[in-house]
Amino acid sequence: MLSTWCWWWLFLIIPVFIGIILGSFFLFMKRHRGSGYFLSKFSAFTRIRFDHLEKRRQTYCPANDKCQCHTKESAAHIEPNLTCPHRSPTLYMSFAGAAMIVGGVRTTEWRGSMQQCHYNTDDQFDALFFTDPAQCFYLQDPNYNWQGITYYRNLVALYATLYQQVILIGASLGGTMVCMCADLATLSIAFNPILDPTLLGLPWRIMGAYCPARQAQVIRDQVQTTMEQIAGKKTNHDCVLHIHWSQLSAADQRQAHRIIGGGKYKKPQQTKCLTSVVDFDVNHPDISSSSGVHAWLHHCSRHALAMHLKRTDQLIPLLKRHLAARSIGLTSISNQLDEKQRQNFTIEFPLSTKLLHQLDKDAIAIDLS
Numbered sequence: 001m002l003s004t005w006c007w008w009w010l011f012l013i014i015p016v017f018i019g020i021i022l023g024s025f026f027l028f029m030k031r032h033r034g035s036g037y038f039l040s041k042f043s044a045f046t047r048i049r050f051d052h053l054e055k056r057r058q059t060y061c062p063a064n065d066k067c068q069c070h071t072k073e074s075a076a077h078i079e080p081n082l083t084c085p086h087r088s089p090t091l092y093m094s095f096a097g098a099a100m101i102v103g104g105v106r107t108t109e110w111r112g113s114m115q116q117c118h119y120n121t122d123d124q125f126d127a128l129f130f131t132d133p134a135q136c137f138y139l140q141d142p143n144y145n146w147q148g149i150t151y152y153r154n155l156v157a158l159y160a161t162l163y164q165q166v167i168l169i170g171a172s173l174g175g176t177m178v179c180m181c182a183d184l185a186t187l188s189i190a191f192n193p194i195l196d197p198t199l200l201g202l203p204w205r206i207m208g209a210y211c212p213a214r215q216a217q218v219i220r221d222q223v224q225t226t227m228e229q230i231a232g233k234k235t236n237h238d239c240v241l242h243i244h245w246s247q248l249s250a251a252d253q254r255q256a257h258r259i260i261g262g263g264k265y266k267k268p269q270q271t272k273c274l275t276s277v278v279d280f281d282v283n284h285p286d287i288s289s290s291s292g293v294h295a296w297l298h299h300c301s302r303h304a305l306a307m308h309l310k311r312t313d314q315l316i317p318l319l320k321r322h323l324a325a326r327s328i329g330l331t332s333i334s335n336q337l338d339e340k341q342r343q344n345f346t347i348e349f350p351l352s353t354k355l356l357h358q359l360d361k362d363a364i365a366i367d368l369s
Contacts, residue, residue: 039053040053040132040134041135041210044136047134048144049142054133056131059128060126061111062126063088063124063126064086064088069083080159087126087162088126088163089125089163090124090126090164090166091126091159091163091165091167092125092167093127093128093130093156093169093185094109094111094127094128094169095168095174095177096129097170109131109170109171110129111129113315113316114127116316117316117319135173135209136148136209137173137215138177139211146215149222153184156184160185165186167189168181169188169189170191171190171191171306172192172303173194175191176219176223179243180226182226182239183226183229183235187239187240187325189322191305192244192249192252192303193223194209195255197216198211199254199255224273227259227273227293231272231273231292240291240292240293240294242287242296243293244298244305246298246303246305246308247279247298247299249302252303256295259295260295274295275291277294278296279297279299280296280297282321287318287322288322290325
């Protein structure tokens with residue numbers, strides 16, 4: 001009889017004990033990783049929509065502080081106010097990377113860098129910051145019907161009719177979305193984009209973004225189409241896509257090899273998708289090109305390349321050089337000078353990629369710190 005009661009107590013205590021452990025773990029992660037972490041992961045796997053996350057899908061920052069045309073309630077279902085009279089000539093559209101995962105919910109990724117690029121100038125620009133509530137490479141629309149690509153491409157296309165210039169910028173999975181919409185914008189800058197989610201290591205799949213295999217093919221197809229449109233000059237306007245990869249990161253190598261070729265499996269180069277492949281040099285004339293698809297390889301071992309460049313004071317000069325092609329208040333280098341410099345450069349295709357193929361054997365978890 002006593003042993004029976006002991007077993008009953010044991011069955012009661014074990015679930016309570018497990019619950020306490022899980023609750024403590026949840027509170028720890030919530031405190032150190034942000035309140036959106038578990039919700040975004042749960043949302044990714046279950047396709048359940050959470051208003052708490054959807055309210056962070058969009059943050060609009062107009063240059064005109066008096067503009068009240070875009071309410072906070074428009075974040076979940078983004079509907080631009082077509083009658084807004086306060087627009088600046090230029091719009092930045094930032095696609096956050098692991099904004100729901102690293103350091104809590106960051107809703108204005110790249111805002112500080114944008115301001116530094118235009119510091120001490122008379123430039124006026126609006127900014128639209130996106131996060132991905134489901135952490136599914138922006139594949140989920142607000143209704144969670146896997147229509148994210150169509151949803152965001154339509155949005156970029158609409159804003160392109162409202163602004164003189166639209167600039168896209170993003171890193172990691174945010175860079176992925178930049179590469180999928182670049183043919184609709186004026187200037188697009190992608191750092192360490194993930195062009196094929198199936199090539200990610202298991203730790204990153206568990207702790208980072210989620211993407212079903214069938215949806216990964218959608219990403220590959222859209223990236224291919226977009227790059228071919230830009231490189232082949234088949235768009236309705238001049239547009240340029242700059243892709244920056246870390247040369248010494250095995251994870252970035254696997255992504256880059258899909259486009260520039262080579263690697264462990266000797267992949268062919270996608271010549272229809274690329275205009276140039278260059279070891280990064282901030283003074284290279286193509287850094288201010290106004291058209292084409294340019295891949296830049298940095299001597300860096302971290303997936304968080306933009307953060308590394310920022311800490312070493314290289315990010316802002318790089319961004320200014322990209323912006324110089326569109327003369328967005330930046331007159332340090334003229335397009336005529338760039339054109340003359342291009343004539344003096346002999347570009348072999350592909351150029352030296354130095355150590356790009358050295359670390360392809362071992363998989364690593366992507367560092368998002």
